[in-house]
Amino acid sequence: MSQAMSSRIFCKFQNRIICCLLRVVHAKPWKRYLIALTLIATVYVVLRQWDNQNSWLNYLLLNGDFGIDFDNFDNVLGAAFPIVPNIIHFIKIGNKSDLTFEELVCIKAAWLAQKPERILIHCDYCDYLKSGKYWSQVTRIPNLNLVPVSVPTHVWGRKLSSLHHASDVLRIRILQRYGGIYLDTDVFLIKHLDFYRRFELAIGVPPKQYLGTQVIVGHRSSRFLRLWLESYRYYKPDRWYYNAGELPTTSILFKKPTIVHAVPWDFGVHDLRAVLYNACSPRWRDFRAIHLLSRHRLDGVKPGDGRPISFNEENIKSYKKTFGEMARSVMYGQYGIISDDRPPLPPLLVALTNFSALPRYCKDKYFLGQWKFTSAISMFENEPDAINFFNLWGY
Missing domain, CATH: 1.10.287 (Helix Hairpins)
Incomplete structure (x- = not known):
């Protein structure tokens, strides 16, 4: 032409x-x-x-960094709008097994509270999840996808000693790829985390304690994520929480306290077993999330204390402690004891429930537990960097 x-x-x-x-x-x-x-x-x-998976904002959050200069970023006040994509990540690796009942409850609670654009379950045996007892209920959760992953075996050339350490490394890499909200599979989300999506990275650091890795809200270009992964060059395979919590707290957060938004209580990553399983208190609603410590739930259990060895959709109906009220709210759309054989409600129906109009079951019937209490790590009492960190964040 x-x-x-x-x-x-x-x-x-x-x-x-x-x-x-x-x-x-x-x-x-x-x-x-x-x-x-x-x-x-x-x-x-x-x-x-x-894009039926992402909003336009989420697309931009995943594919561009908005030119953010985190070197001058204010993690106290945060940005004027969310800079972290509304995606929830779970990790399920290392065993050919179904999701547990507690995991089903927590995944369902995460969708109900956050209404994320996507829920991604990163798994190595994804087909086993699909054939499990609770999969039919999982498929009712909107925008949930399984993402096959290879479990890390080494970090910086050093062999990882356990699946738990592999999961610690994997969550850092996942957040560096996607950004978003990472939750352990036994974290019960109570309220949305949109406020914390305005920060470079938000993480729970209970007073005078190491950081908690169970709830992380972070931008994929977070400086802390990069430094955290770098710190694994000093990996100690025989120390359970050294590289996940102790080292990044003392060598990164205490030295550079403003590269994260520290959350003292709101993420519920401190030990709350006493008030979850030995009390019936309504104060769980004061938090945005609570780590259920499912693997350690039976530590110190005495015969006849009424605590089930394992939970399911039937015995939770009559469980009279705090976790019973929490689980019934997301599984059946009510707080009180259930005496009939009704099946769990789909999440879309639970989402229509006006919980503020429902009578609460727990009213501190057993004892008023200490919801905001931690035992201080002794080395932090006189450590200048530790004192400066906790003072900066108003602890």
Whole structure:
């Protein structure tokens, strides 16, 4: 096609656009309204169909960093809008088994509280999850996907000593790839975490304690994530929580206290077993999340204390402690004891429940536990960096 012909075609196309615009300008008012409504509807349909997994904001959060200079970022006040994508990550690795009942409860609670764009379960034996007892209930949770992963065996050339250490490394790498909200599979989300999505990275650090890795809200370019992974060059395979909690607290957070938003209580990563399983208190609602410590739930259990060896959708109906009220709220849409054989409700129906209008079951019937209490790590009492860190964050 010659250049002259191309120019003529372009001019004709340009003239038609100008004519159309002039017709709209001079059209009768009702026609202008009709055209405007048509354009709005068209744009709406296009945006809805553009990506059924992500909102436009989430797409930008995943594919661009907004030019954020975290070197000068204020993690006390945060950004004016969310900079962390509304995606929840769980990790399920290392065993060919179904999700436990507590894991089902926590995944369901996460969707109900956060309404994320996606829930990603990163798993190495994903097919086993699909064939498990609770999978039919999991599939009712909107926008949930299984993501096959390879379990890390080494970090910086050193062999990882356990699956738990592999999970610690994997959660850092997942957040560096996607950003978002990481939750342990036994973390019960009570309220949404959108406030914390405005920070470079938010993490629970109970007073005079090491950080908790069970709840992390972070941007994929977070400085702390990079330094945290780098600290695994000093990996100690025989120390259970050294690289996950102790070293990053003392060598990163205490030295650079403003590279995260420290959360003292709201993430519930301190030990709350006494008030979850030995009391019936309504104060669990004071938190945004609570770590259930499911693997350690039976530590120190005495015969006849009424604590089930394992929970399921039937015995939770009559469980009279705090966790019973919590689990019933997401499984059945009510707080009180259930005496019939009703099945669990789908999450979309639970989401319609007006919980503020429901009578609460727990009223500190057994004893008033200490919901905000930790035993201080002795080395922090006189350590200047530790004192400065906790003072900075108002502990």
